[in-house]
Amino acid sequence: MRLTLSIFRFNLIIVRNSVTILQEHGIQPSAQRVAVADYVLQTLEHPSADVVWTRVKARVPYISRATVYNTLNLFVEKGLLQALALAEDSVVFDPKMERHHHFVDEESGTIHDVPWDKVQVCNIESLKGYEIHDYQVVMRGIRKGARRKA
Amino acid sequence: MRLTLSIFRFNLIIVRNSVTILQEHGIQPSAQRVAVADYVLQTLEHPSADVVWTRVKARVPYISRATVYNTLNLFVEKGLLQALALAEDSVVFDPKMERHHHFVDEESGTIHDVPWDKVQVCNIESLKGYEIHDYQVVMRGIRKGARRKA
């Protein structure tokens, strides 16, 4: 009973946060958009659009694929997500909006965030002929050790 | 006459170079592979596979799409090309095999090579938990000035 109540309140809090975030970014918080936001704004797994669809459908079975794609594009446009084209097969989404770098595990294809201050890029401002809006270091290799980040 | 001869010899030289390069990398220099190599090993435009197909077809109309895809993958496997997944829409190929960085023009989508020593990445060797095989800086922005590189 208490557990149920606790879970119920937990869910409520999550929903309220997503609704608030959407509203703060000028997005109408429809049920489908909130469901997508609940998952994609919390995740660390750098999902592709179809993975998002699968995950969200598990909780809201009646959501359509086109809605998920539209919603993700809307979130990117409104600054809630980054779209990353790092792997060869598809675009993935990352809710971490602070500047950071990426490490691609060549064995599993998984992507890991690398904090901005762990690696420095020097002399980039001295490049002539380019107006650089954004940059990051993309690393490829294999992850050592068995510890999982999330 | 002399011009024709000159052009003819120029073509001969190109062909011989591609043939030699293929052989040096253990690739049978078939007519189709040489045609692909003639274009893709010289270009600076970072073409997608279908662009390669279009370009090569202009000179060798009977080449098939599957052959171009197979040939490009073979070249990547044999170390003649890099495959880059930078843009959102498709993989592009780069014959420049030395380490270098990339700049993506957000207006045109074109990709420019940035020499390795123009930008330095520091502290990357101190990253724990990763065995890094390769890395590069990916920059996005717009190209200033009207001068074209190629």
Next chain:
DNA sequence: CAACTCGCTAGACGGTGTCCAGATCGCGAC
């Protein structure tokens, strides 16, 4: 010549992402 290998071709196929017409929802006006 037969058997084999290799490369090429054309088309089929599966996955990704977009587009569209119609249905549905939310909400204010009456």
Next chain:
DNA sequence: GTCGCGATCTGGACACCGTCTAGCGAGTTG
């Protein structure tokens, strides 16, 4: 309540990218 309207959602069609496969032909070996 209900009418109307704009925003949103839906399911399917569509286009594109990359891979796969069956069959063909050329060259090679026995």
